[in-house]
Amino acid sequence: MPDKKTIEKARKDKREGKSPSTQAGEFVHEEIDKVRRGEHGARSTRQAIAIGLSEARRAGVDLPPPKKGKVKESTRESAEYAYEVGQGERKPKRRPKVSKAVSEVLKHEPKNTASHAALSRQTKGAASRRTAQERSAAAKKAAETKGASSRSAAARKAAQTKGASGRKQAAKKAAETRSHRPS
Structure with missing residues (x-):
């Protein structure tokens, strides 16, 4: 469950006209911090990011699930479910026993996946998959909303x-x- 501060930061980003991915970034930051503090663990940096994005979707950030073929089908369905819950289109199923079990397992996962070096590798890899034009457009939009x-x-x-x-x-x-x- 995200902190109230995180939800408020995301709402502030929305009021300022920032993109849904920027709003979701607040939740990703929180997840990275949880991993670093040892409250959570993640097998990879991508997993930590995915958990943060899922929490953002559940909290109501208008971040659509990935398109078919971009990610595993089970991941896409999970994102779709979280998005629908956040948009108020469906009621979440309550599964506290599963949730507790999952969080216990996550505590035993590695913590170094949220290190500065790991995040840097992930960021550089993600940026290299985008074209110069896409990166430039993102920078221009960021400057406008700053x-x-x-x-x-x-x-x-x-x-x-x-x-x-x-x-x-x-x-x-x-x-x-x-x-x-x-x-």
Whole structure:
């Protein structure tokens, strides 16, 4: 069961006009944290992500299940069921004994699947399967939904991480933009 904070963060993302996958990201983050704390385990990084996406669907995030042929049929059916529950199209079956048994088994699964290195490998692999055009479109949409203050903060952070040369370049650019403003 997701925390109230996680559900509220996802709702905030929705109000800000962010995509369903971004809203679902809050649930994935929570699942990764659970694995790291040892409350859950996962055989792979993908499994941890899938559990987070399932919780997002059940919580009502408008994240449609994957299309036929993209994933295993049983995975797709499970996602479809979670989506219908979240959209209020069906009542969830209560199976607490199975749920408890599953969570006990998950506790004994490896925890290193949620390590920074494992998540980095998963992210790079997922990005490499997308075209440059798709990645570019996603970045443009992210910039649109970020807001001016967040963009400004991101630019400052980027300048800091570049080091002294980055700070000089950022200062130079800022001076140029001030001098080009109409009076």
